[in-house]
Amino acid sequence: MEACNTVEREVDKVLLKFGAISDHASRVLLDIINHIFNLKKELEDAPTDHELTPGQIHILKQAINKVRETVQLLATDHRELHSTVSKVGKAIDRNFVADFASTSREDVFSGPEKVQLLNQVICQHFYRQGMLDIAEELAKEAGLKAEEGNKEPFSELNKILDCLKVQDLGPALEWACAHRESLLAQNSSLEFKLHRLQFVGLVRDGPSRQAEAVQYARTHFPQFVQRHDKEIQSLMGTLLYLPQGIKQSPYNHLLDPNLWVEICDVFTRDACTLLGLSVDSPLSVCINSGCTALPALLNIKQVMQQRQVTGIWNGKDELPIEIDLGAEGRYHSVFACPILRQQCSESNPPVRLVCGHVISRDALNKLSSGNKLKCPYCPVEQNPADARHVYF
Ligand SMILES: [Zn+2]
Incomplete structure (x- = not known):
């Protein structure tokens, strides 16, 4: 962040200078153009056989010199601007690491399949x-x-989302109705929330649409009474305030524009869950994680290079340090072996001993002698061959 601020300060300097030079240049140029224009007009107005007096020649010469001087001054200003602009480039070079190659592994993206x-x-x-x-x-x-691009589900979802963004609930309601059972199975309240917004839209218009609102509630709300009875009661309460308007009622929170932002979110989440898609794009998740991890990786790389232990980076399928991506970046449980204090991996999976304690395969191999193993925790004697691979 500090790096961005430093570069921004340099850019601000350039913009300030740019503005000043541009103002100055246009003012000076305008003066000169006016001056030349006046001279030209005088020349045109003069009779055809008129000869220039020495005074007039002097004025013309002065004008030519002034133009030459101004052009030179402007060129100097322009040249000076170059050094300010190049300072921005230098600030970028100084504040950002240009070469990230050291933190990536070439083999990850090579090969036609990848x-x-x-x-x-x-x-x-x-x-x-x-x-x-x-x-x-x-x-x-x-x-x-x-089928590799997976176009279909997204084009439908995007169309519905576009409609939601302009407060058109139709396509979303149609979709929620068509997928009602699966949505209920995942405990989604998407359909109710859509109907609620539609209903609020009717009562917002005041007494003129009262009958329509009541009819809408009668048609659509009974199916939600079990799960959303409190909310439906409160929605019915709005009918009392139709004459004076919902805005001046205790129910004005129902007009909160954030509800429209929320519904887009709820729709995206529920639809993605239903279709078995991740809510966030895998590409943006990867890039965001990479950006978070990069500073720490660059630091550790430097330390490793100083101590000449670069080799251990490339040998394994894991990073040399743990990087916390926050709660949003955690997708599955991880198991750290209590004996070796290492995170388990595919090549070193967790195994469950007969007594129920879980350790990693490497620890099991280290602890067992022949076909005997003493659990490091309880300590039950057992055959290491009885240990079972645990899947998280
Ligand atoms: Zn045990």
Whole structure:
């Protein structure tokens, strides 16, 4: 952040100078143009056989000199600007690390299979964002098959979301109704929230739409009474305040514009869960995690290089330090072996001993002698072959 601020200060300096020079230049140029224009007019007005007097020649010479001087001054100003601009470049070089190659592993993206996978993820990201034309162009150029891009669910979801953003509930209600059972199975209140917004839209318009609002409530709310009885009671309360308007009632929180932001969120989450898609684009999750991890990785890399232990970085499928991406970046449980104090991995999975204690496979191998193993915790004697692989 500090690096960004430093660069921004340099950019501000350039902009300030730019503004000053631009103001000054246009003022000076305007003066000169006016002056020349007047001289030209005088020359034009003079009779055709008029000869210039020495005084007039002097004025013309002065004008020519003034133009030459001004152009020179402006060129100098312009040259000085260059040094200020180049300072920005230097500030960027000084404050940002240009070479991130040291923190990445080349083999991760090499090979046609991996490139294809990468293209697929990028393509999916564009479909998610509703940038269909870019996604299709990429799919075409990268030779992705239609199903690899996963276009279908996103184009439908994006259409519905676009409608929600302009407060059109129709397509979302239709979708929620069509998927009612699956939504209820995952305990979603999406459909109720959509109907609630629709109802609030009717009562907001005042007494003129009272009958319509009552009819809407009668048609749609009974099915939600079990789960949302309190909310429905409160929605019915709004009918009392129709004459004076909901805005001046204790129910004015129902007009909160944030409810529209919330509904887009609820829709995205519930629809993604239902379709088995992650809520966030995998590409943005990766990039955000990478940006969070980068400073720590660059630091540790430097330390490792100083101590000449670079080798241990590339050898393993894991990072040399633990990086906390926050609660949002945690997707599954991890198991750290209580004996070796290492996070378990595919090559060193957790195993459950006969007594119920869980340690890592490496620890098991280290602790067992022949076909005997004493649990380090209880300590029950057992055969290491009886230990079972545990899946989280
Ligand atoms: Zn045990």
